[in-house]
Amino acid sequence: MTGLEHFARLKQQVLSEYRKHYPYSGADWKSFSSQDIQNLIALIEDNLRETVSEKWVYTHLKPAENEKLPRKDMLDIFSRFCGYSGWDEFSHEPAAIQPKKKFRIWFLILGIGLLLTTILLVVFSDRAQPAKQIKVTDQYTGKPLPAEDVKVFEADPVGEKPLQMQEGSVVVPGEAKTTLVVKSPYYKTKKVVVDPKSNTTEIKVTPNDQAMMLKAFMQSDIKDWETRKVQLDKILSNDLEVIIMLKNNLGAEYFNKQEFAQKLIIPTPSLRQYKIIEITHGADQKIQFIRMAQQ
Template identity: 50%
Template sequence: MTELEHFQRLKQLVLLKYQEHYPFFQGSWKTFSAQDIQNLIGLIEEINRQTISEKWIYTHLKPEVNQKIPRKDMLNILTEFVGLSGWDEFVFEASSENEAISKTKKKLSKTWLLILLPVIAIAVWYFGFYSSAKPKTNTIELNNEFTNEKIKSDEVKVVQVEDTVERNLEVKDGKVNVKTSGDKETKLVIKSPFYRPRTITLNAANNGSVVPPPKITLTPDDYAMMLKAFMISDIKDWQTRKEQLNKILADDLEVIVMLKNNLGSEYYDKNEFSQKLIVPTATVKRMKIIEVKNDADDRIQFIRIKQE
């Protein structure tokens, strides 16, 4: 504190000392009346055996703001009036008090810091680790690469692989919900009789959490798509259809048809199966392809069908 700041504090203590003798006074130096000045002069003469002039009080005590500090001998009179030995003790006491307050504040700050550090550490751990480790569910849409249309739910299978654990995911309305946790790497294995198989590896993002893409596109298997179309469409040109089937089906084709009600299976070779598709019946239209495999030339070599 500056000397002027010390003087302002001394003025307030003088007012408090005056109020001890004249408790009815509840004002400030601004409202300090002529009678109050006379009363104060009398008190100082009685307590300090010192004299202070009315003019001096008007000059140094009445102003709200002082431009300079009074003489030290006058400051000694006032500090003795409030119970100290003199101005030097007053300044020393005030400085010591301020230093003590400062030390107390620093000590409190350190104490609060020691208290808050574990809290901050826990918060950082929670939001940085636990929140990222907390399972999150993300919805992924499966689309045809060329048409951008959603893939039919019954024409695709999605398996999530995490820590060697496999889990089949439900595909609904061309979308699949993927639950990820923490920074674990997870894979999505996508299979379909009508689309090229695809494996998506989901890595941890910068914040430690795994964020799947909002959309995954699958590349159609042209021959498998043609085969599906042949099975559900009405015949228009059986000769053209026969030529097309001969092109997309491998010579060593094997077809397994799984019969309803667990009645077993039927086997067809290329010629037998082609004959069924050239003039498709209602039974053929109710067949559902569930697996297709191609040979090295990309021709269809194996078909598994479920009879519905």
Template identity: 45%
Template sequence: MTELELFYQLKNIVLEQYQKSYPFYTGNWKNFSSQDILNLIDDIQQKTKQTVSEKWIYTHLKPEVNVKLPRKDMLDILCAYIEETQWDAYKFKAIPISSTVEEKRDILPKKIQKKNVVLGLIGIALIIGLCLTWIVFSRKHNSIQLQNSYTKDSISKQDVKAYVIEDSIERPIDLNQAANEITVPTKVVVRSPFYEKKQVIISPNNPITAIELKPNDYALMLKAFMKSDIKDWQTRKEQLQKILSDDLEVIVLLPNDLGAEYFNKNEFSKKLIVPTPSLKKMKIVSVQLDSSNKISFLRIAHEE
């Protein structure tokens, strides 16, 4: 195992360590947000008494491919974060494993080694064939990506709905399907409870590969409250006072079409301050803001 391969392994363990402190995060380095980066910097500082910069994380941890190994002093910090003494000690644990593998490989009969080489070549040929097929397919079938306009992180299509406007009537569509089937310039509206509404024109002569959406910060904070484990009740209570309107109305749609429940600000805040497992299974489907940009109305449904 090379040092660069060990670094990839270390990155995965660092992410697992981060999720111990922030168990509500279930993503990977690719969709690691700017807030997650700030959380990680704070967590590393608390556990190691040392610091890393946002730029360093963007340069070395977020990329899927690393072309070179970071400085040893930074690797030592990451190792300390995962409760290893230093990078050299981390490498030392991996060396016997890789050496044993090489020794076993050396004593394999030559016929078996030759067979493995042939199988490896066949596997490489299959991978190349699949990649070429994907390239040809992707050229024929466009895909529209949704991105946070600030962080450029991908946005889940589950949180976004798209509509084609025809004669002042909105018709729901699938964005990827629209990218392939629209034959004339068409007005499309993208809506989400967590992002501001965006209107775009999709045209076969001017294809769109990405749509950037401006986040609704308070709605995203509320989503995090509903999905995360409680850490500081008092802090959460104070934050809720800032983002929720005093006239807040909350409608919770009951499953199986059994009706709906109503909550005011005080009642809903109590549910968020001490969240329950059932709260984590709910999702925000509609958000409205008042004149001061505080959340004044919420519609919530149970996730299937």
């Protein structure tokens, strides 16, 4: 294909590019009005920061046929207007191929679309993780812990948010890693990180022997008070402090080791109405502090 043939093709593409901005303009260069020429010159100035004279358009673009090829600097301007890097790229590209500007736009749109799709897939793949149901069980018996004996918290930098237990289980969101803290007056505190992509479905907690014995003493009938006295002396610290919160906001009662042990050695029916809320152990692992509430 000769240079003039390439120029004839360029003129048609310039016309097509112009119609994108002014769709109701003339169908060909012959019907291209003086106002169209002014519009075209303005487009080139705005988009390319280049200047084209009205005379040049009349001399080289308006004619149906051209006898000679225009200067290369002008060919570069109109090639760039059609989306090419310049005349060299345009004239070496087969006529059947559309301007690269269109392809660049489509590739840009396609690239952005693929990027957004990837981001959405990553985000929603995490969010799509279903909520996890985690059982809280006794390490030795394997039985679920009753809700009245244990509390589960979701830990974050701000603090701990309590989670509701139902039938020995808690439900945690599946979006991201969650740190769970299991607390109980009868079991050792345990912290577990639950990953939504892991197979974690159970948290096993270790019972505190002294606390479990204390619970048994409060709920069982007396059989051998001498044996119970010896056992209590082994698990209760000499500096034991016991606070019992009375119901109806009537205040609290305070007991030392001797006073509290006496209540347990010969228990009364009212003792079973007390619920242990908090137990603290000393360095010797003996129970040093007990907080209870009257039910």
